[in-house]
Amino acid sequence: MAPNWTLQLHSLSFQPYVWVRKPPALSAISQLGIGSKWDGIRYGHLNCNSDRSRIGGNFVVKSGEGSASTDSGGNVEGDEIVLKSGTGSVASEDYIGKMQEMIISSPPGVFLMNKCTRNGLAIGFCVVTACLAIVARVYLMRKSRNSHSGSVADLVRRGQLRSDRRGISKPLKYNDPFNNPLVKVDKSNSSVEMCGKVYRLAPVTLTKEEQNIHQKRRSRAYQWKRPTMFLKEGDSIPPDVDPDTIRWIPANHPFATTASDIDEDLAQNNVYQKHGVPFRIQAEHEALQRKLEALQSDQKLNNLFIDPGSVKEFERPFKSKSKSDEQVEQSSSDHQTGESKPPNSFGGQSSSDEAQKS
Amino acid sequence: MRSLHLLPNPFFFNSFHSKTLTSPIPNPKFLPKSPSFTPIKSVLQWNRKPELAGDTPRVVVITSGKGGVGKTTTTANVGISLARLGFSVVAIDADVGLRNLDLLLGLENRVNYTVVEVLNGDCRLDQALVRDKRWSNFELLCISKPRSKLPIGFGGKALVWLVDALKARQEGCPDFIIIDCPAGIDAGFITAITPANEAILVTTPDITSLRDADRVTGLLECDGIRDIKMMVNRVRTDMIKGEDMMSVLDVQEMLGLALLGVIPEDSEVIRSTNRGYPLVLNKPPTLAGLAFEQAAWRLVEQDSMTAVMVEEEPKKRGFFSFFGG
Numbered sequence: 253m254a255p256n257w258t259l260q261l262h263s264l265s266f267q268p269y270v271w272v273r274k275p276p277a278l279s280a281i282s283q284l285g286i287g288s289k290w291d292g293i294r295y296g297h298l299n300c301n302s303d304r305s306r307i308g309g310n311f312v313v314k315s316g317e318g319s320a321s322t323d324s325g326g327n328v329e330g331d332e333i334v335l336k337s338g339t340g341s342v343a344s345e346d347y348i349g350k351m352q353e354m355i356i357s358s359p360p361g362v363f364l365m366n367k368c369t370r371n372g373l374a375i376g377f378c379v380v381t382a383c384l385a386i387v388a389r390v391y392l393m394r395k396s397r398n399s400h401s402g403s404v405a406d407l408v409r410r411g412q413l414r415s416d417r418r419g420i421s422k423p424l425k426y427n428d429p430f431n432n433p434l435v436k437v438d439k440s441n442s443s444v445e446m447c448g449k450v451y452r453l454a455p456v457t458l459t460k461e462e463q464n465i466h467q468k469r470r471s472r473a474y475q476w477k478r479p480t481m482f483l484k485e486g487d488s489i490p491p492d493v494d495p496d497t498i499r500w501i502p503a504n505h506p507f508a509t510t511a512s513d514i515d516e517d518l519a520q521n522n523v524y525q526k527h528g529v530p531f532r533i534q535a536e537h538e539a540l541q542r543k544l545e546a547l548q549s550d551q552k553l554n555n556l557f558i559d560p561g562s563v564k565e566f567e568r569p570f571k572s573k574s575k576s577d578e579q580v581e582q583s584s585s586d587h588q589t590g591e592s593k594p595p596n597s598f599g600g601q602s603s604s605d606e607a608q609k610s
Numbered sequence: 611m612r613s614l615h616l617l618p619n620p621f622f623f624n625s626f627h628s629k630t631l632t633s634p635i636p637n638p639k640f641l642p643k644s645p646s647f648t649p650i651k652s653v654l655q656w657n658r659k660p661e662l663a664g665d666t667p668r669v670v671v672i673t674s675g676k677g678g679v680g681k682t683t684t685t686a687n688v689g690i691s692l693a694r695l696g697f698s699v700v701a702i703d704a705d706v707g708l709r710n711l712d713l714l715l716g717l718e719n720r721v722n723y724t725v726v727e728v729l730n731g732d733c734r735l736d737q738a739l740v741r742d743k744r745w746s747n748f749e750l751l752c753i754s755k756p757r758s759k760l761p762i763g764f765g766g767k768a769l770v771w772l773v774d775a776l777k778a779r780q781e782g783c784p785d786f787i788i789i790d791c792p793a794g795i796d797a798g799f800i801t802a803i804t805p806a807n808e809a810i811l812v813t814t815p816d817i818t819s820l821r822d823a824d825r826v827t828g829l830l831e832c833d834g835i836r837d838i839k840m841m842v843n844r845v846r847t848d849m850i851k852g853e854d855m856m857s858v859l860d861v862q863e864m865l866g867l868a869l870l871g872v873i874p875e876d877s878e879v880i881r882s883t884n885r886g887y888p889l890v891l892n893k894p895p896t897l898a899g900l901a902f903e904q905a906a907w908r909l910v911e912q913d914s915m916t917a918v919m920v921e922e923e924p925k926k927r928g929f930f931s932f933f934g935g
Contacts, residue, residue, distance in 0.1 A: 429903035434895055443923055447897045451919035458862050466866025474828030479800055482762050507707035508797045512761035514730055522731040523771040531731030
């Protein structure tokens with residue numbers, strides 16, 4: 253199926269300006285190979301569309317001006333000259349030849365075509381090189397990823413671990429803060445370079461005698477005894493205490509208080525304690541234990557009197573939850589009636605434990 | 611003696627006079643030629659660990675009198691520096707009302723128990739110690755929680771007990787116990803200085819801070835703490851050069867204390883505080899971080915500075931500096 257060519261010629265005096273839509277196809281224009289595939293070329297007012305392949309072999313030349321300046325003999329229908337090239341007539345060959353000449357005679361297009369063909373090799377080389385580079389990069393990345401899989405460096409990379417805050421502490425690069433790449437004292441000792449800045453040095457002139465003079469001055473100026481007793485305002489001074497060693501703490505002091513619910517010896521023991529349960533935790537635990545024992549003993553007594561329903565429970569220490577719920581309800585009802593049975597389920601469990609012991 | 615250690619120079623030690631920046635700096639080149647003068651020569655011992663001087667544990671209180679001069683920053687950085695040098699350190703935040711040391715160290719989420727809970731018997735001492743994961747030989751102990759009141763009926767005895775308990779620990783006595791003292795001379799100050807046998811006085815080169823520092827030094831001396839060294843913080847050499855700020859030598863002349871360190875003003879201090887990451891751990895090290903490390907080194911060796919940085923000099927350019935060399 254041959255394409256239908258349409259040439260719309262406003263005037264045959266073609267201007268040399270060229271707008272090339274698809275440069276590689278320009279080479280085909282010069283030959284006007286019928287049946288070749290191109291999307292469309294606009295050359296001045298020349299439209300060549302291969303999409304218009306409606307009629308096989310029709311080649312339509314349109315003159316926009318009405319003055320048929322085509323000097324070849326052809327069918328003139330008003331302003332339109334229709335040439336049928338499907339039959340391979342001589343007139344169409346003339347037109348094609350002229351058009352070839354016309355296109356070839358337009359220098360910019362030809363230059364573009366020639367340049368494109370010349371640069372084709374270079375462009376191809378660049379494309380191939382880029383593809384090779386991409387492939388190499390992907391390969392290297394995969395290789396490096398595989399080599400570090402599962403290391404701590406991955407955690408640092410993922411942000412889960414900070415490289416500078418890792419538990420593994422790195423040793424110092426240098427042992428000496430006075431001699432390292434950032435601190436340099438010059439040979440004459442008159443200047444030091446720290447962090448890229450040079451500072452002039454001056455020797456310290458303070459002597460021991462002057463230090464003693466300052467100490468004496470201060471000892472005269474500041475007479476002070478460290479307070480050893482802290483009293484709240486309004487407290488009475490103990491009889492055998494030097495008043496100078498008392499510090500008065502206001503009742504509304506923001507962070508200090510003289511009140512303490514723990515005595516001195518106990519606090520000292522608490523500080524010195526190395527092992528075991530801390531004092532207060534143990535005291536609370538013991539108090540809870542005592543309370544529990546009291547509750548258990550009460551329940552034991554209760555079990556002696558009223559426990560006909562829980563005989564089955566003694567047989568089965570691991571009772572089901574429903575039973576325990578029932579017992580909770582029962583115990584709560586008992587509790588409400590004024591009996592001192594423990595209201596929760598651990599009383600029942602302890603009774604079962606005791607039953608196991610017995 | 612560490613870097614910047616000048617050999618005892620009779621010229622300098624016998625002629626004590628006010629050294630301001632306008633006065634000529636005693637550069638060895640311009641010193642008068644005298645038979646007793648020996649050129650300044652450093653006795654540097656590179657690439658060795660500092661030798662711990664004194665009996666362990668060294669209980670050091672870091673105090674200032676005035677607030678906001680950098681006590682907590684100094685405690686954090688000196689403490690971490692000591693830990694990096696291989697010494698075991700326990701830092702006690704005795705700033706009862708305004709506790710901040712945990713924030714500077716980035717350990718604020720790990721403080722569950724404090725000394726108040728230890729005293730009350732809610733936990734043991736080892737449970738209240740927060741071990742730093744970065745340097746496992748550094749531990750933090752806070753006195754109390756911000757909104758709780760410290761029962762100071764025992765006075766400073768509680769801290770003395772703490773020090774005794776730390777001495778008797780199974781894992782061994784710590785080398786350093788550093789106490790971050792609260793500002794002022796209130797009950798917190800008295801509590802903090804009680805167990806200490808040496809002190810670091812942090813001051814800035816301004817007159818308000820110096821007056822408070824002098825007063826606090828007097829109180830420390832009255833309490834029997836004789837080993838007091840000072841650290842001058844937030845020093846700006848450009849302002850010293852323009853005579854808008856007292857020089858370190860001026861500060862030393864006013865207080866008469868040995869110098870443990872001079873910390874230049876550094877914007878990295880604020881950044882490190884925001885990060886909860888002490889300055890001395892910064893990579894690359896910063897100017898203030900290096901100064902803190904040097905101070906920690908001197909603290910270990912019970913040393914003091916013998917030369918101070920006074921002003922910045924233009925850097926000498928080499929022949930190839932034009933080409934970026």
